[in-house]
Amino acid sequence: MSQLKVAIVGGGIGGLVLALALRARRIDFELYEQAQELREIGAAVALSANGTRELRRLGLSQQVEGVSVIPSALVIRRWDTGEIIAEHPIGREGVYEATFGAPYYGVHRVALMQALADRVAAEGLHLGRPCIGVDESRAGAEVHFADGGSAPADVIVGADGAHSVIRPHVVGDIRGRFSGTVGYRGLVAARDLPALPDPAPLQFWAGPGRHLLHYPINGGRTINFLAVVRVPTWTQQSWMEECAVSDVVGAFAGWHPAVTEMVGSTDVGARWALHDLEPLTRWHTERAVLIGDAAHAMVPHQGQGANQTIEDAIVLADCLCDARNKRGLAAALRRYEQCRRKRTVAVQWWSRRTADLMHLPDGPEIAARDALFADLYSQLTWIHSHDAHASTVSSAPRSTRTQAALTRSQ
Template identity: 50%
Template structure:
């Protein structure tokens, strides 16, 4: 059985999953002097998905970790947030982001579009390989006294005082904690890709983050990269009604990528046709969990609260989780892990559930059918004009400040 390298008396912390959350958590814990082992099943940190939108609730924390310049160098700050009619292309609502410095002035941190591989490079570069174990797929875990015994598919076995499961929607750590998979298909699916800007001559406002809305479908896109030379898109449709593939991906017939977008604006069809499309992604979510921890294991990120991507908050709430765990441990939680995990769940559960529910409601708004009638469509449009007022609470959230308040309560108790 391999051993950890840590200071005497410090908890042995094992993070399962070397994605955005796991790497952020490792950096945040190291900042407070903790040693941590991150176990990633992949043999290398390769791209999973295409890109990610980072809002202020995440970028403020990454900047606090000293990653601001490196992150800015590989990211695009969108000019505006624009909602459009998917067929006519007409602007329904628009809100400044980079323009006039509006977003930073309101939320105190930037909004970025970044390729997921570039974000992973920034995070892993800062970690410099310290404590990162690639090619380690978790096969089993169990509690042995006050410790957790972990066995990996490559035969490696370790013990840890605290296991943090950041191993995604189909989390083995979650199955151990809850006794069930608790993952379900949302009834919606998507095609996605990264397109060179030069292939999109019909695209208006190319550096804006934009939602194109229509019956039973929508398309989201935003520019990425330090030169804003590519566009990441995510096109979502209702269906298929059931998902039979054991994987996230399922094949689509030639031309099937256009299903749901007939008669839409040329900018949309150019984007859909710019790359060969042979498969679709099923969108899966976790039902709200009653408990996030058991024994000395606790969940973070998609393992705990996988959500529809319509607020772009999957990666952002995962970063919030990582900062919350690190700050609670640093504030004395390492001396009482059971109490720390209970406080962590109390801090994170209500917020993530609210965002999950809001993402479902946003799916219905973005996919509103013509049959809903003019009044319902007008209400949808009015809702989009109120985006900063209705959803600013998501972006204004300060994970570290929230933990500081909770830590003060812990010390006073």
């Protein structure tokens, strides 16, 4: 058993995966979540091999696979004619898993959270405890709660999302930057989409200043979609604004009937301003550290926010496992940031770039863009084939024991 006591603030995907990864490495944790129950905002999430590989290692294959759908392929179509620009198999003939070493899943967020929460169980989990700030000294750290209470820890992990209350303590008051795009999210019954050529793939429709992404969940009976529209500014205080279905239908006027049918067939009630974070200058202090959206919120156009968060959780757990006690803590947090920063900055950049490529106007640049899409799997290899645990183990000082601790616990 490690001598470290870890306080995790936030019970989203990052906080829960970290809790499971720490338990697998026999490190004590307490997880504090502001909500009275564990839940996720939004409809579905796509998990790629770099994320599912780690969920498998945590022994979650059955639970996650049981509530997921593997899309047949990744297809990119033109906005008006529906002509296929690029098609790459995913589930079909197992090509994706053979290429990247683990499966690709579309999963309802509620089902994913339930699968994670069931495994974390009640031990070490504190719901309804909003954190309002933290303190640290050379001797230790403390989490402070809205109810006036506080809790001691050796290290505090800010897994509290894009509006993190831990981030100002680590790096100052950094706000999200607006990406110039808004998103409309919805769920539609597949049977209500007669114009859709094929509901089984994960499919992009790319056109000037907009795109639509959709994939099947819920045994293929439901289609989850995210419609993205470029807008000049976002002036609201909140990142979310109520809207009518006619707003999104109007934004896609003239597009292929499968697109207008999908965005018009659901009760879209809001549009979300898509933000990301400027790369932070630091991710940790002596005793506090950030993971997930708190460290590197990104726009969702590569479907990588949750997957990078899972990677963070695994790498941090490995680094803390190697530290074993308070003396090794500072080096462990430094190593975690070194392992994660460059990679997540690159994924943030690619996520923004993807929307730029999707949104090109018809014209001379389209041919080069389409050639890039046709070669997509080689472009994505560095993201999807990454093995976060193996890369941390291989970067470990020789005297440490990540691998041994993990093997013992399985």
